Amino acid sequence: MSLRMPEPDTAILRRRPDIVRALRAIVPGDSVIDDVDALRPYESDGLTAYRQPPMVVVLPETTAQVSAILAWCHAEGVKVVPRGSGTSLSGGALPLADAVLVGMAKFNRVLGIDYADRLVVVQPGVTNLAVTRAVEERGFYYAPDPSSQIACSIGGNVAENSGGVHCLKYGLTTNNVLGVEIVLMDGEVVRLGGRQLDPAGLDLLGLVVGSEGLLGIVTEVTVRILPRPEGARALLIGFPDVEGAGKCVADVIAAGIIPAGMEMMDRPAIHAAEAFVKAGYPLDVEALLVVELDGVSAECDHLIEKVAAIARADGSTTLRLSRDEAERTAFWAGRKAAFPAIGRLAPDYYCMDGTIPRRRLPEMLEHMRALSRRYGLDVANVFHAGDGNLHPLILYDANIPGELDRAEAFGDDILRHCVALGGVLTGEHGVGVEKRDLMPVMFSEIDLRQQQRLKCAFDPKSLLNPGKMFPTLHRCAELGRLHVHQGATPFPDLPRF
């Protein structure tokens, strides 16, 4: 494991019995876990290459308890790592040896549904899918649908600004959350946003969404719900080359169509998926698109013909249009099973998450093939084609010494190239520990220091989820320094009118 986390503070580790006792005074019963075996399930999240048992786990169930825990830890200088369902793919919930892990699983209630204002108020431990389940009988749903939606929590979605296959049309979490209650590291409880659009003041809600558990612990979330579209239809489109598929995606958007989902798979991913679920995918193509249109049924029927015509003009060699729900589901079956399908090809795989401008896709894949040869590791690609979000899956065997390191170096090179092509390090999985050390590839030292000053505004002692997102930890006092230029001549030699 190449990643360095902050050195555990031995003074804190020596105080562990006192810390456990203090937490038990706040959260009674068996909700404070300090038994070594019982801590084991918390030692990693969805980024399983990294493991670290926490010092102690606490499972509060009220905002007052969260506030008391954080206030105590703040006063005592004890670090805290928040955790939702533990499905982060970037190590956002990776514990620290000298930190209290605050698990939010007991915040599992839907608090209110308001159909007139089209919103739901939930506790953060409620799963993403449970929000939709709570409102579907009235024809509503919650739009963001990360692939882990049966397990991932809304609190985690807020922390990571989670997306899903439908986010080109319906947005990420940040576009679908109206308000949160959040506890700051010093125990202060703050409400951001509310039940209306555009609350007063700075958009602190927008800042908190996607902040990866570094700014506070969310204890309540208000999300917007949407009426379920009247219908949905999908196309399965195969191309003899990636360029054709890429052109098709661009031409669909140029025709004024924003599909509900537009997914691409490359040849290795297609073959793996077909072998796994027998979805009926063509095996003689280099790239496969699944395009889904939703909305009023008449629109789906109208647009599916337009997309089909574009696909034909762009040289598709396979073109199937769903005629019913069963067929639409079948088109998706292979895509939805792509990760486990590729997982069967090797003992381990490493899922990357960069975004590029879509037009750069062919050269990105060419570069990836070259890297694959250089590192001697296979890679399969699943791609949210509509928004340029790549998910290369690097295949490796962790039992072969050095192979994890090679997979990680391969992944780093992919992400560096994403940035070089005008893209970003992460489209939806977050920085966490995984991409932390790559942040300077995308941001200058000035940019990173400014982002850390925001962290300091929320958490001046840097106790909340340290070691994530930022490659270098600066002390807040050092970042706060201001070089005031006094006595200088104001505005010398500047254009005026």
Added chain:
Amino acid sequence: MMPVPLRPTSSDELIDIVRALGRGQRLAIHGGRSKAGIGCDTPDAVPLDMTGFAGIVDYDPAELVLTVGAGTPLAEVEALVRSENQMLAFDPFDHAPVFGRAAGRATIGGVVAAGVAGSCRLSCGSARDHLLGIRTVSGRGEPLVAGARVVKNVTGYDLPKLAAGSWGRLFAMTELTLKVLPRPPVQATLVLPGLDPERAAAAMALAMGSPAEVAAAAHRPAELGDGTALTALLLRGFGPSVTAKRAILDRHLSDFGPTVLLDGGEADIFWDGLRTLAPLGDDLPLWRVNVPPSRGPAVIASLGAQGAQWMFDWAGGLIWLGFDGDPALVRAAAAQGGGHATLIRGPASLRAQVPAFHPVASGPTALEARIRRAFDPAGIFETGRFGGAT
């Protein structure tokens, strides 16, 4: 020293300006001055003219991404994207007509900094939802980059969200990257005539909860028009979709009477009324009240009795008020409704006494102040326009 207007044309020039500021000097950022009438007058601050940062930096319609200088006129940006059958989906709101001036003066940077959006904000999101990346110069005199030029990105804190609606109090934006979307080829406006405010809000809620994908929902009471209240629903899409959406709405709204299709000219007049706010007259102080949509009728029930003129947008969640009564009544009604009220237009004497933004009784004021100081430690962008620096 008399304030000297400054018009930098590069980040380096702007950095020099910030770094050369003397103690206590303030910069009042402006673009087209379309919003100059909002907030207190700030005679002591040095005007910082951002129109030197004008021009299209990059526009790739197929990528749905547009990068422009912050001082580019909104009219120029909208004409460009329209030429590619695209749009800024957040329906940018130009304040110039509200102050009796011709539209087109606003700059894209000003619109985004004010975080304002028009009728389609209800379905498409606001400036915050479409701002992907920014280049700025902070109050520290440092060049700052955040976000990116791709539509999907979660790398680092989402500073563009903070920028939208910051009103120039964190940094000066020099360049913006915005998400653009295809412009729907067909639109139609359906109206339900003669509803009272309660019934109008109920009809709009029902429409928004239907699968008809209503783009905008607004209500103009009888007093403001030709004597008939109109509740309007905007449908957009491809030809066959708009026809189908109309049929869905007719089914869902059968309790509210038959819907009527406005002809294009009538529809333009109706929606223009929500852009210019001309139906509310130009002599009353103008307020913008944000509440949850279901609370709209209660807000206007109390203020209407005091003589306020009003219109609903955003299905009742945005109330435009013309009201020359006690400002405290507006703020109390907005707070009672679970929202807030912004004073948009009024005589200087009123604006000197009544802050533009709703004073926050409780909430994250200390946190907000720390965030402001993180970007602007000396408060060079705190001109006093929105009250004392926090």
